[in-house]
Each structure stands twice: as structure tokens, then as C-alpha cells.
Amino acid sequence: MALFDFASFVDDLATASGKAILPFFRTSLTASDKGGRGGVFDPVTEADKAGESAMRHLIKRAFPSHGIVGEEYGVEQADAEYVWVLDPIDGTRGFISGLPSWGTLIGLTRNGRPCYGMMHQPFTRERFSGDGGKALYRGPMGGGEPGERRLRTRRCASLAEATLSSTSPHAFPTAEEGEAFARLAQGARNVRYGADCYAYCMVAAGHIDLVVEAGLAPYDIVALIPIIEGAGGIVTTWDGGDPARGGRILAAGDKRVHEEAMRVLAG
Template sequence: MSVVDLARFMDDLATESGHAILPFFRAAFGLEDKGRAGGGFDPVTEADRAAEVSLRNMIRRTFPTHGIIGEEFGSDHPEAECTWVLDPIDGTRAFIAGLPSWGTLIGLMHQGVPVRGLMHQPYLGERFSGDGAHALFRGPRGERDLRTRRCEGLAEALLATTDPRLFAEGAEREGFGRVEAAVRMSRYGTDCYAYCMLAAGQIDLVVEAGLKPHDIVALIPIIEGAGGVVTTWEGGPAAAGGRIVAAGDRGLHAAAMAMLNG
């Protein structure tokens, strides 16, 4: 399949998953807590599962030799040369609350390296896509290239994270606290949307912890394609998840890492 056809297929995946999800948004639906006792609320909805089933079925029909890693149904041949990494609804808490700051994440890895990614917000009709070299936004008002913005330092930065309570007590939370105290402004509850707004030049820095591959793989080619950088707190590859720092400016990324690990 050509690059153009692959991009079209990813768009088809996004469209199909949107059809599966939207009937549940701002409607009554079943809700289950996946969290272990004492581990906090970890919700999953009928919409999450319906969307991932549709994505998996389309991938298996089109690319039967490809692997799949999904949030809801686990891994299927993750050792394959090409592996799809899926999060049907990243931001399930926002989805439950009727807030549109969630999205479907569709990522493709080749030999363990993220090479293409797409975030689809079907309620708003927005798509953010990238291949590590180029990133694109498409929405109701047209399409445009995505570019991160320059930021001279932490004092000028807008920081986002999903929830500061996700950082472990001790050094991890203290590191985030130092960064948050140094920036101009911070915003919470943004999930995958924060990374896309970073790629769009609206946000400068995203710091998170406890991520899984399905939370980040699709976003890496978008951020890098827009000129940004995303790594672990230690500066390693971000595809495995864990503690993640993303920035639109390399100097800002370095400053944030120094403070997180200080």
C-alpha cells in the first residue's frame, strides 16, 4: 500500500471509529470501572469498546500480518514488523462529562518506531495527523500545516497536563511542581488534546507520567512533524510511555528536563 493509500486508510479508520463513538457522546451509556481496588477510578464505556472493535476489524481485513496494540482488548502479534497502536477514546473522563477534549488515537509503528499518527475528534470534526516530517490539521474551516511555536523559556511557557495527581508522591511530583511554578500558566484535563495544541502552536509544554503506549504513540509523529520534541523525562524514546515531556521548542524541552530531574 502506498503512502497516499495508507493516509487514506487511516482516515477511513478515523471515520469508522467516529461513527461508532458519536451515538454515545452526551447520551446515556454503560460505564465500567477497570480500576483495581485502591487504584483509583479507571473508566471504560461502551463507546470505547465499540470503536476499538471496529478499528481492529478494519485493520485485520486490510493488513492481516500487522500487529495491534489496543487499550481495551490488549495486544495481537505486537512483535510484527508493522504494529497499530489504538486508543479509541483518549480522555474517557472528559467523554463521560460531555466535554469535547477527548479524541481517538491511531498510531502505526514500524519496527518499534512510531511512523504515522492521527488524532480524530469526531464531535468537532477535527483531525490532526503527522508522519514525523510533516503534520496537518483538518477541520470544518479547512486545513493547514501544523507548526509548533518558539518559546524563549519556562517563564513564557504555557504548560498542560491531564491531572497533577497522576504524578507519584516524592521526587516525581516535586519535579512537576518545580516546572509548574516556573511557567506562565498551566492547564489541566487536556489528555491527547494538549499534544495536538502543542503541535498547533497554542501550548508550549506538556508534562505527564504513567502513560501507556496507546496514550502516546499516535501523538509522536504529529508533534515531531510539527517541529516539536517528545521524550521521556530522561530523554529517551517516548513510544513505551511512562513519564513524558513534550515541547514545541528544543531549548524549552531541555530546560524542562533539567528542572524535572533536578
């Protein structure tokens, strides 16, 4: 099946997960703490579970031979040629706080390599998608009317010109990683926190230049890689390696600032 056909199916997954998740947003929903990430509050809600269940149901019905890796319900057929990598709510802490800084991440890998991804924000009705060769935004335009446009990263020659984002300066699993990020933040022109997956999409859209995080799982990043690369950006680990397995992630819109950021993070 061509990736164009997968793109249409991903739209169906986004619609189904959005319908499952939105009834919980800005309600008196409670969250439990999964833990397991260095003692940092890692919440999960019924909305997370409902969103992933809806997507898994559609995938199993349409593509029973495909694998699935999901944040809430684990791994099935991880050695399949095609594997779906799902995070129903990336940014659950924002979700339970009533902030629209969260999104549903739907990624697809072929033979272990990310080949298609979408970030869907059902509350704001925005969809960011990419296949590594191009990236697209669909949603409200400048005047509020719905539309679509190609995504392109912006030029940024140096850290001194860069807008840098991370979920939190306190979310790095080790002191060494926190210190490395602090060095980077000190040299950036502008630093913003709390955007979760939205920050990566803003790199693709040309509004943010760098995103730096650590301790990520594959479902936190796989869907975002084809979007940023399709918009002309670059995503690697801090040392320039493969980001598809998560870990220490560095995303940039311009290779020049990416190279400088790697040097600073290395100390």
C-alpha cells in the same frame, strides 16, 4: 505500501471509529472502573469498546499480517513489522462528563518506531495527523468553515514564557513525580489541565508549549509522536529517552524549553 496509502486507510479508521463512538456521547452512558493505575479512576465505556472493535475489524481485513496494540482488547502480533497502536477514546473521563476534550488515537509503528499518527475528534470534526516530517490539521477553520492547514509549533525560549499542560496535577503515579511536576508548574507562565490528547495537538498547533505526564501506556502517546515531530516539536521521556513505550512523557514545541523542562524535572 507507502505511508501515503496508510494515511488514507487511517482516515477510514477514523471515520469508522467515529461512527461507532459518537452515538454514545452526551447520553446516559455508564462507565466501569478498570483500575490498575495507582488507584486512580480509570473508566471504560461501551463507546471505547465499540470504537476499538470497529478499527480492529478494518485492520484485520485489510492487513492480516499487521500487529495491533489496543487499550481495550490487548495485543496481537506485537512482533510484526507494522503494528497499529489504538486508543479509541483518550480522555474517557472527559467523554463521560460531556466535554469534547477527548479523541481517538490511531498510531502506526514500523519495526517499533512510530511512523504515522492521527488524533480524531469526531464531535468537533477535527483531525490532526503527522508522519514525523510534516503534520496537518483538517477541520473547522476560524470562521467555522471546513479547511486544512500545516501544523507548526511555536517558538518558546524558556519556561517563564511557556504554557504548560497536564491531564491533572493529581494524576502522577508517585509523590516524586508529582513534586517534579509542581516545580515545573511553578516556573511556567500559564498552566492548564484536563485536555488529555488535545493538549499534545495544541503543542503541534502552536498554542501550548509543554505537556508533561507520567504513567502513560504506549497507546496514550504513540499516535501523538509523529504529529508533534511533524510540526517541528520534540517528544521524549523525562530523561530524554524513547517515548514510544510510554512512561514519563515530556512534549515540547521548542527544543530550548524542552531542555530546561528536563533539568527542572530532574531536580
